[in-house]
Amino acid sequence: MTARRLRLVVPPIVVALVFLGVWELFVVARDIKPYLLPKPSFIAENISEQWDGMWEAARNTGTNAVIGLLSGAVAGVVMAFVANRFRVFREMFSPLAAAINAMPIVALTPMFNNLFSITSTTPRRLVVTIVVFFPVFLNVLRGLTAVDPAQVELLRSYAAGDATVLRKVRVPNALPFLFTGLKVAASLSVISAIVAEYLGGPQNGLGNRITSAASNSAYGRAWAYVAAACVMGLVFYVGAFVAERLAMPWRSKRAAAQAG
Amino acid sequence: MTPPGETAAVEIAGVGKVFNAGKPGQVDALQDVSLTVASGESVALIGPSGCGKSTLLRLIANLLEPTAGTVTVNGKSAAQARQDQDYGMAFQQASLFDWRTVARNIELPLELKGWDKRRRRDKALEMLELVQLRDFADHHPWELSGGMQQRVAIARALSVDPPLLLMDEPFGALDEMTREHMQTELLRICRQLGTTVVLVTHSIPEAVYLANRVVVMSPRPGRITKIVDVPLGERTEATREDTAFFEKITEVRELLRGVEASARSHEAAW
Numbered sequence: 142m143t144a145r146r147l148r149l150v151v152p153p154i155v156v157a158l159v160f161l162g163v164w165e166l167f168v169v170a171r172d173i174k175p176y177l178l179p180k181p182s183f184i185a186e187n188i189s190e191q192w193d194g195m196w197e198a199a200r201n202t203g204t205n206a207v208i209g210l211l212s213g214a215v216a217g218v219v220m221a222f223v224a225n226r227f228r229v230f231r232e233m234f235s236p237l238a239a240a241i242n243a244m245p246i247v248a249l250t251p252m253f254n255n256l257f258s259i260t261s262t263t264p265r266r267l268v269v270t271i272v273v274f275f276p277v278f279l280n281v282l283r284g285l286t287a288v289d290p291a292q293v294e295l296l297r298s299y300a301a302g303d304a305t306v307l308r309k310v311r312v313p314n315a316l317p318f319l320f321t322g323l324k325v326a327a328s329l330s331v332i333s334a335i336v337a338e339y340l341g342g343p344q345n346g347l348g349n350r351i352t353s354a355a356s357n358s359a360y361g362r363a364w365a366y367v368a369a370a371c372v373m374g375l376v377f378y379v380g381a382f383v384a385e386r387l388a389m390p391w392r393s394k395r396a397a398a399q400a401g
Numbered sequence: 402m403t404p405p406g407e408t409a410a411v412e413i414a415g416v417g418k419v420f421n422a423g424k425p426g427q428v429d430a431l432q433d434v435s436l437t438v439a440s441g442e443s444v445a446l447i448g449p450s451g452c453g454k455s456t457l458l459r460l461i462a463n464l465l466e467p468t469a470g471t472v473t474v475n476g477k478s479a480a481q482a483r484q485d486q487d488y489g490m491a492f493q494q495a496s497l498f499d500w501r502t503v504a505r506n507i508e509l510p511l512e513l514k515g516w517d518k519r520r521r522r523d524k525a526l527e528m529l530e531l532v533q534l535r536d537f538a539d540h541h542p543w544e545l546s547g548g549m550q551q552r553v554a555i556a557r558a559l560s561v562d563p564p565l566l567l568m569d570e571p572f573g574a575l576d577e578m579t580r581e582h583m584q585t586e587l588l589r590i591c592r593q594l595g596t597t598v599v600l601v602t603h604s605i606p607e608a609v610y611l612a613n614r615v616v617v618m619s620p621r622p623g624r625i626t627k628i629v630d631v632p633l634g635e636r637t638e639a640t641r642e643d644t645a646f647f648e649k650i651t652e653v654r655e656l657l658r659g660v661e662a663s664a665r666s667h668e669a670a671w
Contacts, residue, residue, distance in 0.1 A: 294490075298462055
């Protein structure tokens, strides 16, 4: 098991180190100016200098992302249940949902900013909520509706009503779909929380730090905050991934069995 | 067929089923079908596709309502029999739930009956003993072969001790050898439990091997062409090589050919 874990963990780390090494050598060898592309070692220096500021900015942005992620996910799940229950609603709402989904939601941020005070984080959280809503809603709805008809028939043969079919077939069937949606949404929540910061509101997040560092020609600092944003996106994804494993232990067992 | 004083397992009287009545896609799936299945008997429904054999099975299961006639199961209306879980059902696909272990799959109908955990588990293990999968109780369905999954599905169907077992091409997805093995197993189990069986099948040898009576059906509209008695006594592996067994297969095959031919000429007339 540990050998297996090692096989899983070591190769990506090696690839990352090689990538950073090549980057460093490339910048040194070609004498590339820091404003074009700084060296990884230079970025690392900035990271250690900026540690406290990064931590604070990441906390601010992360809070927005988490709150948006949770509220969007809850709204998506609830609406998926409603849409599953009421066919009319499903048929009316689904095209609308697809239309809104096709719209770049972060573009709404300036409008949301006008609705709330200049120091409010609500517009950002709202943007994240909407961005997260769709992948969760669409996936969960698919999971609830795309059930094996034979399984439903089987439950009917046990004299089960709609509520029991929902509990015993549809909900368990929707679980893997929920996590597929959540894994997409987790990364999206971080991206949208950061991008929303570019468009006004309080100046306390990773996105704000990146823009202000870049406009002050502090390229190493800007890259340090980009690295922090990258790590945060990863943390969110891994969080969703771990939640999936915990919620559905049989899935990972199955994946391991199929991997051989 | 049923001796006086004993209730038939299934009593189908003048049953018809029309889908999409009055609409352009109207289909007369069944017309004037009557059939009595005695308790302890095993009956196979066979016929070309579109003959309504699966529809008939679903009418018995009360998964569909007839548009004419009545269906009585175990002396009650089909709806009441479904409420009381008087039958178990198995399909071509085992339809096991991936998120449940083998034992918990078998427990599902018992859960819905409100049995407590301990009693459910004991019953599931007893059923697994019966289908000889005791060691797989805590495995997940995907760890089992197709034949083993189908055995679990049968164990699940029988876990409520139903007097009647309904099966829709239960062994259709299995290879020939597994299939024969499963047929033998099924007969052993049903003999042991005294279960009445109604099954839909495409396979003539399977019908003749498993059933006391083979109901040959014809399409458009679905109706019973003939009921063939199969008095072959207790089935053993030797039965499969018996001359009488082959004679019955030939008899059913010729009936089906007649059915197919008339269905084709009917289509040609269109």
